[in-house]
Amino acid sequence: MKRREFIGLGAAAMLPGMLVAREGRAKVPLMLDTKRFAIHDGPGVRTTFFVKGCPLKCVWCHNPESIKSEAQWARFQHLCQHHATCTMDEATCPTRALKLYGKPWTIDALVKKALEDKPFYDRTGGGVTISGGEPLKFWEWTYDFFAACRAAGLHTCLDTSLYAPPLAIEKMLPVTDMWLPDYKAEDDALHTRHTGVSNKIIKKNLERLVAAKVKLEVRMLIVPGCTDGADINARHDYLRSIGIADTDVVELEYFDYARSKYLALGMKDTMPEKKPPVRL
Numbered sequence: 001m002k003r004r005e006f007i008g009l010g011a012a013a014m015l016p017g018m019l020v021a022r023e024g025r026a027k028v029p030l031m032l033d034t035k036r037f038a039i040h041d042g043p044g045v046r047t048t049f050f051v052k053g054c055p056l057k058c059v060w061c062h063n064p065e066s067i068k069s070e071a072q073w074a075r076f077q078h079l080c081q082h083h084a085t086c087t088m089d090e091a092t093c094p095t096r097a098l099k100l101y102g103k104p105w106t107i108d109a110l111v112k113k114a115l116e117d118k119p120f121y122d123r124t125g126g127g128v129t130i131s132g133g134e135p136l137k138f139w140e141w142t143y144d145f146f147a148a149c150r151a152a153g154l155h156t157c158l159d160t161s162l163y164a165p166p167l168a169i170e171k172m173l174p175v176t177d178m179w180l181p182d183y184k185a186e187d188d189a190l191h192t193r194h195t196g197v198s199n200k201i202i203k204k205n206l207e208r209l210v211a212a213k214v215k216l217e218v219r220m221l222i223v224p225g226c227t228d229g230a231d232i233n234a235r236h237d238y239l240r241s242i243g244i245a246d247t248d249v250v251e252l253e254y255f256d257y258a259r260s261k262y263l264a265l266g267m268k269d270t271m272p273e274k275k276p277p278v279r280l
Helices: 003-014 107-115 118-124 135-151 166-175 188-195 200-211 230-241 259-265
Strands: 021-023 026-028 031-038 046-051 072-075 098-101 127-131 155-160 178-181 218-222 249-253
Touching (some): 026 135, 046 135, 127 135, 166 200, 178 200, 218 230
Parallel strands (some): 046 127, 155 178, 218 249
Antiparallel strands (some): 072 098
16 A cells, blocks of 8 residues: 555544544644653653644644544554565554554543652642643633643643633633743744744733733744744843743744654645754
8 A cells, every 4th residue: 555545545444433533612632743852842740641633834834643633544654564464553553664653541631640740740840730732722621621631730831822712711720730832933934934824812821820910931942944044033032021930931943853753744845944943
């Protein structure tokens, strides 16, 4: 079976019961991954859960499997031995060339998983982080998840682009202990060109967080040829102008390690070249 034919089957045809669906009032995301003992996703030792689905289409996206909300199969060509009797089964693939991105989890199961490491959170001031994808694409579900975490005594941290309706921000404020917003570009035309969406609502939501005096850490990814140069200084200037201290801003280095994921998923590789960024 050729790669494009394999990808063409799609998880929607193979796993019709695993698509995003509405359960009650909340749109429920599929989960991509769980990262235990995370130390860069908020304070202390944390468990980070990744949802599948994002309204942005960043050209530099290092998790392309997180863009679509639906489950997706991937086949990593450098691992695949192209067996004639391939069972298309992730669990039995001898070279681990097959991977299913997007699996259903209940909130109760996620909280139970997080509680396995509670002694480490208590000792380090850690807790649970939700990332993606974009958790606020599923903000009602994310609210329910964080409310359950808080009820279990878990610190909550939200990694988000802030591309969401203002109502989502208001609802999340009481259950979110810390926010980790991305600020991808200051120039709106630049932001639209490289992410597919305007940054106007993002800035409005960021200013709302500042007004609410939340604990936050703004992440600024520096992408060579896209968001380097004058935009670095412009982002810093804007963040200072709305009251965010330099100590609450972290610049992140860009890497292009995800190219194999684009190939495995049958997606066009849009990642810029890795090179030193321009600084003015």
